[in-house]
Amino acid sequence: MKHDTLVLGAGMVGVGVAYHLARRGRRVALLDRRAPGSETSYGNAGIIQREAVAPHAFPRDMHSMWRMASNRGVDVRYTPRGVMQAGRALWQFWQHSAPEAYARIVPEYASLIALSVDAHAEMIEAAGAEGLIRRDGWMEVFRSANTLEARLGEVQALSERFGLAYEALDARALRAREPDLDAQASGAVHWRDPWSAADPGALVAAYARAFEAEGGECLRGDIQSIARHGEGWRVATDAGAFEARDIVLALGPWADDWLATLGYRLPLFVKRGYHMHYAARGDATLRHWLLDADTGYLLSPMRAGIRLTTGAELAPRDAPAGHAQLEAAETAARGLFPLGERLQPRPWKGARPCTPDMKPIIGPAPRHAGLWFALGHAHQGFTLGPATGQLLASMMEGEVPAIEMVPFRAERFL
Incomplete structure (x- = not known):
């Protein structure tokens, strides 16, 4: 296999994951249908919200x-259709927002937010994006x-x-x-x-160039299938097929399309x-x-x-x-x-x-070796992308992450 890891999705979260894996010496490819920072990460308000400890x-x-x-x-x-489509998740969102449940969520979420500015600082320096x-x-x-x-x-x-x-x-x-x-x-x-960026999409693109400087490769292609292939994974796109031992789903609002094909019903x-x-x-x-x-x-x-x-x-x-x-x-x-x-x-x-409990999903897929999740960041993908990259790279390399990751694993919904 040409690559050790394929990171699917080149928004702030995917670029953060790809950068930190490449820094650890992995052969990493970052795959998206568009250039890095062209989708959700382009359109946000551009704030690295260190104060956003309460989701x-x-x-x-x-x-x-x-x-x-x-x-x-x-x-x-x-819209009525939007409410109906998200009905189950919205009901769980309501339940998790009850005072007792929310009081448990805040310190867990705050532990992740606390890493945000320092994680961006490292990538800003590497990218020359001051x-x-x-x-x-x-x-x-x-x-x-x-x-x-x-x-x-x-x-x-x-x-x-x-x-x-x-x-x-x-x-x-x-x-x-x-x-x-x-x-x-x-x-x-x-x-x-908090810090802020005068061009959020340009910041993600700068981080992607820093990833390439670490030996990473940016690939373009529209995903058509994701499947096990031998001891690793094969991702077919309209531009060809790519194989790797590990894949990371960092597809933002498009993640659910592929989770369903892999047998995961996350809310x-x-x-x-x-x-x-x-x-x-x-x-x-x-x-x-x-x-x-x-x-x-x-x-x-x-x-x-x-x-x-x-x-x-x-x-x-x-x-x-x-x-x-x-x-x-x-x-x-x-x-x-x-x-x-x-x-x-x-x-x-x-x-x-x-996600209905307001926390992202970061960590290994429960039923598939070599499949990893970095998704569900809601309003804070731009804030948390580099921190997510640090944490997930630590998990994938068998290191002890900087914070307790059990509250962010997919098993809480399965």
Whole structure:
């Protein structure tokens, strides 16, 4: 076999895995139908969220549930078909979001998030990608003083428990840092630990070049079959067949298609999302990555313009785009910051691969030697790709991983 390992999927997670395996001396090929960083990893908000120790839970208070049911919010939208298709997983998501269950999930999830910035730092240096990185954190901006006050209580508790750095900004302090924001903003939480990337797709592509510098090979092909072949695996594509002893499924929202053919029924579902780039009106400047916390969209000062990223849409992965959520977010954003014209002919659409317990699946497949999983990262694939690569490479090489990996193994769903 030409390769020891085939990594399927060249998003942030797949590139992170491939890089760390190549660093350990393996002959690794990274296979995708498109160039590295061209799919889900291209379209996110570009934040390496070191502060994201508490994953997104299913709201359980009546006010939030009623607002979601109305299907008019900016943060969450759904289609009936999307809810029906993900029904079993959503029910489990609801159960895992109960206070007692969620309290067990948070420290497990936080152990993974704690590795995120350091893992990216290694790959940024190897890739020579310093020019893409900002290290001044990001902000949750609040229109309501009451909402800000409630959030500050949560933030202080998380900060004390997990050692997170933040600043509480009143309206005046916020205006000093973001003078072009509308006066309706009451204040903000400025998270200091996270880093951000001005071009997420370009960062993944830079990491892929660092992988190639370690002797790795990037292959292009659309997967047609995955099957056991002798003591290893054979992956057939429209560009030919490739064989290796080990394969890693890092296919993001497309993983479920191939898991089913291999006999695994994992409760995965997708949350779709959209983005659009805008100019700023006049000489206005957006200086930080900003979440409109009361509304549920994010503004990012990217190379391509100001990127507006929506919240979650529960809809089938390949269903036609629905732009009402983006349009509602754009209307809200124009009331917060002076956005100018759209800079793209149509919105970008992508899908996030999610699990009902909010934790990714990282580790060996329970019933197949040489098959490994790195999937289900939901909103944090961009944040966690390099850390996932470190951990999975350690497992595949028989080393002791940096954190306990039992909470992330597939067996919890089987």
